[in-house]
Amino acid sequence: MYVAITKGIKITVNAIFRSDLTQLKKNLYFFNYSIQIENLSNNRVQLISRHWRIIDSLAPTRIVEGKGVIGEQPILEPGEMHVYSSGCDLSSGLGFMEGHYNFDVINDKGEQTKSFKVSVPRFSLEYNGKLN
Template sequence: MVTTITDGVKVSVETIYQPEYSNPANDHFMFAYKVSIENMGNYAVRLLSRHWYIFDSNGAKREVEGEGVVGQQPVIEPGHAHEYVSGCNLKTDMGSMKGEYQMTRLIDNSLFNVQIPEFYLVAPYRMN
């Protein structure tokens, strides 16, 4: 698990290779990732959008932007966390992701960005 804290918001990510949804013969490797977003600050925050940078080990890069996470724009109260699971497919058996969430503090509607730490997507057989 990797973790980072930005402006009182802690983001932790765990990854899992999904062999049942992967097809290595066709360069299709599926990974799931579980994200925990914990509000360590004093004010409620709302996650508005996400911006991902996705890297395959063959040098391919892509960006994904959108509102919320898995169809939600959660409000996270101080001392609470929001968790979700999502997935990413790669054309190689190794890669990485990183990014940021745009959030707002509900007390004054101020916007701020929260870093998502870089994490690696690696098929287990590559880790010998």
């Protein structure tokens, strides 16, 4: 488990190797990750976009950016959390992901009042067969 807190937003990440989706002969290693986003602040916030760096030990770094997460831009009241799962493939079986989310603070009228970045902790993507 990997955890980071930025400006009152707690990000917790768990990643697992997916042997059922991996194709060793094709050097395609698949991983799932689950992310829990918890609003520990006193503000109503909305996740607007994401920015990922995917580092594969045998391939060029990939950058993934886009609106929200898995097609959603959740609004979190103080104390609320949002959980989602997604996946990533690597060609080496060894790598990591890191990045950030862009959030907006939302006032009582539903208007954006300020924007800020929230760090996603670096998390490992490892096929144990490569670690021997």
